[in-house]
Amino acid sequence: MKSYIAFLLISVAASVSGFDNGFSAPNSSPLDDFSSFSYYEKSCPHAEAIIQRKINKWLKKDYTLAAALIRLHFHDCVVRGCDASILLDHYGSERRASASKTLRGFQVIDDIKAAIEKKCPKTVSCADILTTVARDATVMVGGPFWMVPFGRKDGRVSIGKEADLVPMGRERITDLIQLFQSKGLNVLDLVVLSGAHTIGRSTCGSLQFRLYNFNGTRKPDPSINPKYLNFLRRKCRWASELVDLDATTPRTFDTQYFKNLQNKMGLLSTDQLLYSDSRTSPLVNAMAFQPTIFDSQFAVSMVNLGNIQDVSSANNGEIRVNCNYVNYRK
DSSP states (O other): OHHHHHHHHHHHHHHHHTOBTTBOOOOOOGGGGTOBTTTTTTTOTTHHHHHHHHHHHHHHHOTTHHHHHHHHHHHHHHTTBSSSGGGOOSTTOGGGSGGGTTOOOHHHHHHHHHHHHHHSTTTSOHHHHHHHHHHHHHHHTTOOOOOOOBOOOBOSOOOGGGGGGSOOSOOOHHHHHHHHHHTTOOHHHHHHHHGGGGSOEEEGGGTHHHHHOGGGSSSOOTTSOHHHHHHHHHHOSSTTOEEESSSSOTTSOSSHHHHHHHTTOOSSHHHHHHHHSTTTHHHHHHHHTOHHHHHHHHHHHHHHHHTOBOHHHHHHOBOOSSTTSOOOOO
16 A cells, blocks of 8 residues: 555646646546537637636636535536536536535526526537636636646436446445545545635534434544534534534635644545555655645546546537536427
């Protein structure tokens, strides 16, 4: 395992040394076969500019939407690949699943899609919009920029039960590693993408078991910093209360999340386990004091995430006119 971690750390350094405009070659995936950075160069040349302008407008109103939009993209890609199936709004869809109850940002995607449809009807997929939105939201809060390869198609299937695949904060590290591997991602991607928790919030209901009755012990999670535990107990009087994932610099995309883990201040159980598990802790330590490496690898890992593609969506997908509904077929 140590040799594998060393290999991953060398890979991080290599990706940084060869980094260009925030992008390095992602893991191979079905998307590579038909994607292109210039996919909309002729058919909708202003698509990215429209998305960026809209994101700037929305985030100036509510900066917390940045984390919400990145999370929305993650939820989409983990289930059926990055096919915008999370946006479909019908009975039994992923969007209406219990795992999706706290998702936000749908209205942002609707606004962007409407603006693009006016300029380029039936051209830009909702999946490509959602992927680009995650990039621009990251940049708006101080994170890295990367080139987004385009060419995704919108899926026509969305099944609520499949949304249960998405991590909810109580999984074991082994479960998370296996999930990521099943999507073509690795341990490095797991740790680095978890770094998105440098921004965003969570409901107190997702962590109350850590505060009072951890694993049925009737005691708090021993991995929580005592001062942080007292803070959380004062903050979380109600399950619906919101608490910052990064208690130190919640509005800034930085490496403080990893430093918090070193200080036993990970909000979610799955956050703190990244530091206590020998398979991931060396990577946490590597990212904590290397902001350049973190930014660079975050961009690479986000491209890897965005390249997860379900073959059926790629072959039988469509360009939705409205992101909330599949196109009518006669």
